[in-house]
Amino acid sequence: MWLMRQAGRYLPEYRALRAEKGGFLALATDPPAAAEVTMQPIRRFGFDGAILFSDILMVPWALGQDLSFGAGEGPRLQPPLVDHALGELEAAHERLEPVYATVRTVAGQLPSATTFLGFAGSPWTVATYMVAGQGSKDHAETRAFAYRDPAAFDRIVAAIVDLTVTYLSGQIDSGVEAVQLFDSWAGSLSPAQFERWVIAPNAEIVRRLRVRYPSVPIIGFPKGAGAKLVDYAAGVKPDAIGLDETLDPAWADAALPIGMPVQGNLDPLALLTGGAALDAGIDRVLAAFRERPHVFNLGHGIGQHTPIAHVEQLIRRVRGA
Secondary structure, eight states: OOOTTOSSTTSHHHHHHHHHHTSHHHHHTOHHHHHHHHHHHHHHHOOSEEEOOOOTTHHHHHHTOEEEEOTTSOEEEESOTTSSOGGGOOOOGGGGHHHHHHHHHHHTTSOTTSEEEEEEEOHHHHHHHHHHSBOOSSOHHHHHHHHHOHHHHHHHHHHHHHHHHHHHHHHHHHTOSEEEEEETTGGGSOHHHHIIIIIHHHHHHHHHHHHHOTTSOEEEEETTOGGGHHHHHHHHOOSEEEOOTTSOHHHHHHHSOTTOOEEEEEOHHHHHHOHHHHHHHHHHHHHHTTTSOEEEEESSOOOTTOOHHHHHHHHHHHHHO
16 A cells, blocks of 8 residues: 555645755755655555655656746746757756665665655656646647647657656666556547557557566556556556546456556545545445455545545555455
8 A cells, every 4th residue: 555645745744844945846856855755654654655756747857848846836847849849958867866866765764565666757648748838727738739740749759758768767776666657647638649649658668668677567557548448458568557536446347457456546535535435435445456456545646635644544444454
């Protein structure tokens, strides 16, 4: 058991450290501080997995876009590639070095029984930020760009694939034991675009990593994939698959290959609510996956206002099952 975004804003010790460092990027690129954030939920809750504290936009930052996190705003990337060419960027791969230093620090501190997970954003999700320069509700600007100029968009995706393989390799070489590919915006695509911009590039990342690290597990998480999850599992062939909270866990268990490990998929709002709603959600997930390997997790990230007591309730319920 571990929780997406478990090293984050719901923890008072995290909020205190972020205030001290003065901003997200400053915190994420300070290896001792980022290592401390990664360790905080392990010390407090004893989760079975520690997830590296970083951000999916480290890859576009290393590709040469300027990255900033404004107060009360989402991330910003400059220049947006909707009206600038990828070739105008000057790569700065050294920007990834603090992440590797964080991994080495955490690897030296984690209990031996705790698995260390690294991660990267999947190419489609990363590309939505690179093209638009920021997040959006429906990613219309990026989807239209991909329709209008698929060759240019393919060059962006290919650059993300190449650097993601390098980036995850650096994390593995520095000490992570498994990696996850987060495709947070996979649900915004048509079936044909899903095949081209989600399945194909993620499959290529998995293929290349398997050549280098055949024993390192790779988790794929295509949030919002719905029924396309079956095609994702068959096409990408991850070692495990993450399930978001919109999926019926019983359907997922019946639809996915027998024996394929799954991760998820408790609704983060059930955790926020606590009480009987949380217990019922936990029991539903556990019942659905009792016959296959299952990493208990949320269907997406833990909310910043989630009470600590509800996380403790979750742990008691899952570990007492």
